[in-house]
Amino acid sequence: MLSAFRSALATPDLRKKILFTLGIVAVYRVGAALPSPGVSYPNVQECIELSKDDNQGVFQLLNLFSGGALLQLSVFALGIMPYITASIIVQLLTVVIPRFEQLKKEGQAGQGKLTQYTRYLTIALAVLQSTGIVAMADRGGLLGNCPNPIIPESNVFTLSVIVITMTAGTALIMWLGELVTERGIGNGMSLLIFVNIAARIPIEGKAIYDNPTGGGPLVFTIVCAFALLIIASVVFVEQGQRRIPVQYAKRMIGRRMYGGTSTYLPLKVNQAGVIPIIFASSLLYLPDLIVNLIGTDDSWFQRFVQTHLTDQSSWVHISVYFALIIFFTYFYITITFNVTERADEMKKYGGFIPGIRPGRPTAEYLNFVLSRITLPGSIYLGIVAVLPNFFLDLTGQGQNQNFPFGGTAVLIMVGVGLDTVKQIESQLMQRNYEGFLK
Secondary structure (H helix, E strand, O other), X not given: OHHHHHHHHHOHXXXXXXXXXXXXXXXXXXXXXXXXXXXXXXXXXXXXXXXXXXXXXXXXXXXXXXXXXXXOOEOOOOOOHHHHHHHHHHHHHHHHOHHHHHHHHOOHHXXXXXXXXXXXXXXXXXXXXXHHHHHHHHHOOOOOOOOOOOOOOOOHHHHHHHHHHHHHHHHHHHHHHHHHHHHOOOOHHHHHHHHHHHHHHHHHHHHHHHOOOOOOHHHHHXXXXXXXXXXXXXXXXXXXXXXXXXXXXXXXXXXXXXXXXXXXXXXXXXXXXXXXXXXXXHHHOHHHHHHHHHOOOOOHHHHHHHHHHOOOOOHXXXXXXXXXXXXXXXXXXXXXXXXXXXHHHHHHOOEEOOOOOXXXXXXXXXXXXXXXXXXXXXXXXXXXXXXXXXXXXHHOOOOOOOOOOOXXXXXXXXXXXXXXXXXXXXXXXXXXXXXXXX
């Protein structure tokens, strides 16, 4: 990996792309630290310091993806999450809405149209999310009971300006991510999430190191060793795939012979990526969000949510979280990987799996293999996601989602890191291809 980066820096074209990407990252981090107009920065910092150990539910996950910008109500407070949510919604709607499915099959033109719909939906989601977050911050539900108000001048004009600023920040982030994709290296949106999570690691690591109740340096060393073990395991599984051999028959088109080649269809062990964890986390923290919006009445539902669903060290929380991850893994793979469509494409171009007839038998065979691979993949996702829950008391951390050394954070960082290295190596291969003779 280091040799790939060294060779990339030695290539003028790739060096410009890397420097351009680093410049975009610097601009992004400045916006994440810049407070929105009307927000009192000293009061926000005071509230964050006082509410470190409070239970903040779903906002911890969003705060992790925004690099700590959400709880500070900065210009880039929403981060890239509205775009990710919009992309997932549009991807799922391609199965439900025939128009979207037709656009998906039209190639680059149709994909451009779907991207445009994703942008519109991102702005709509940004308006909704920023309105909810600003309303909760104004009512004191975002950072708990603060001695001083986060928004000193709480009027309609000030709150509207903050909502517009956060929405514009989301649009700017979306543009920066597309710039990195077009003129930089790798997937720009994924790189921005990677930067956000990486920015939280020194802060959370220092919190563990300085925590006297959590064990201090000894526990910090144990956590680092545990994180390295998780990273190595995640890299091993993420690279794992089942290669199904595919043979293409020879076809005579005009005076030329096509086909007759052998290739394979790769099915990854973790075919769904980190999407099931995001779905499960959002659904699991939905009751906590409902309780916060309804009020603070001491009902049995509120006690059950606070005791079992919100507390991440509870066995009920861990069991429900694990089951939801397995369910959403099967659900997402079923929606995104259409075995019938893949079998029809192979049949259309003269491809077949040795020993399996084209058409419906091929689809049944792919479904059989995919269901067998999805089970260990979903269990792997669930184990990686819930393992840090058993170490929350050891580290003194209140929330797993705010803990960048495990679970969701490691999966995203490893996945984006591997994808970025592959992007750099492929671009190096295009520029320094030596062929068969040296």
